[in-house]
Amino acid sequence: MPIERVDDPDDPRLADYRDLTDVALRRVLEPAGGLYIAESAKVIGRAVAAGHRPRSLLVQEKWLDEAASVAGDAPVYVVTDAVAERLTGYAVHRGALAAMHRPVLPEVADVVAGARTVLILEDIVDHTNVGAAFRAAAGLGADAVLVAPRCADPLYRRSVRVSMGTVFQVPWTRLPEWPEARGVLHGAGLHLAALALTAGAVTLDAFAAARPERVALVMGAEGDGLSRRALAAADTVVTIPMSGGVDSLNVAAAAAVALWALRV
Template identity: 50%
Template sequence: MAHVIEITDWRAPELDLFARLTEGQLRSRREPEKGIFIAESAKVIGHALDSGCQPIALLMGHKHLEGAGRALIERCGEVPVYTADDQILTALTGYHLTRGMLCAMGRPVLPRVEKVCAGARRIAVLEGIVDATNVGAIFRSAAALDLDGVLVTPTCCDPLHRRAVRVSMGTVFQIPWTWIGSDASQWPRPGLERLKELGFRTAALALDSRAISIEDPHLMAEDKLALVLGTEGDGLAPATVAGCDDTVCIPMGHGVDSLNVAAASAVAFWQLRVKKKG
């Protein structure tokens, strides 16, 4: 049974993980299996629990104890449930909890690249995308538009960053993903070679005079395609573009040169998805 604890001092050290630890401290790069992430809102926490993530502690306003949070509290077993009125919670977190609750959870053990790619026909590769909002939005589009998995390069924002998780609406727990390489030296090589060995044709989304349209019928007919998306502003590194099988662009109008990477991902995922028969 859950242990409900009324917060009387928002400075209590046991609450540090909700507001006073940096994303780097939560992630625990040296010992990932001991890392923590924060999920926000009943829907996102529910998706995380469905995927097997283990809860450590809950934080929620009084009204949620018997409201939307009740079912979650029951699912989380004996973890502590910290609660207080909105004023105290705002003092603790530094912002109003518009979605009412947070859950600190242990980071899941991620699969190997080969596991994510097994049986996959369409995957996304995120290179150096540093904005958590963009990463979360890309994951949401990837899940909604039936991609089979996402691979994240070592220089990319952590998909379990609090904001990325929130923007993804929990889809980061619904679509298979993992890191492709443990440090920057492993991308674009040997990462691209690894994808080719797994049978993927690699397509770099980039502005290039030699780029083919995402409407190219040969591209759309590819059996296994990895769509490589680059960082905000500069886009993909030249070495990555050179190492991919194809360079692909989205046709633009009105003199616009490109879309935000999150918007571009949704267009590309939809256009190049595997069409369902019937």
């Protein structure tokens, strides 16, 4: 584990960490480069424990010992607070960042094999909501999470941070498009329950009282909700009864409520 002190934010060794606030740039560079960014020694440690491999770490001096313990053979670049802020575009309060090699995603059938409760996220664009949904999945007993092709990246830095590293704890992968996804999930023996506000939907408590043995909960995007293709693929449409003039919950909150109701 080489430890290298770097004083210049333009140093090419730090290229993976530059301009992290530019979301569009990171969306292009991270998948294409096979990388994602993990933030804080705790989250980096969870990624490493899940078998992910760091390419390098960026740390401030006071966090060096903690970060070095999870670095393995990767180089550790030590910078001042000022250099870290100039480099990333924000104050790195958590003391450590890691450029992690992005693992190859597994097949859907392998991820859901034996799963009794699966959470599906369709086209959710807010990384905070994706991270919060993963945290709910981990804390409330989901066996796997599946994300649609246009869903925000669970390994984006904000998603990882909000999830508290649970994106490394819950098995996950990407689904194909509907209706192909329906065939894959039915082939795995999963009942598709779409959370939506539609006429004739079954209330969550009624569905939970007679829940199928193996269920995949399909959650829709912020604002627009589930697509027509997702609703057409569903075996049951389920709704969470609301009061106080509120029609629905935030998608991550709705996922938490539904997962709690269907806990086994």
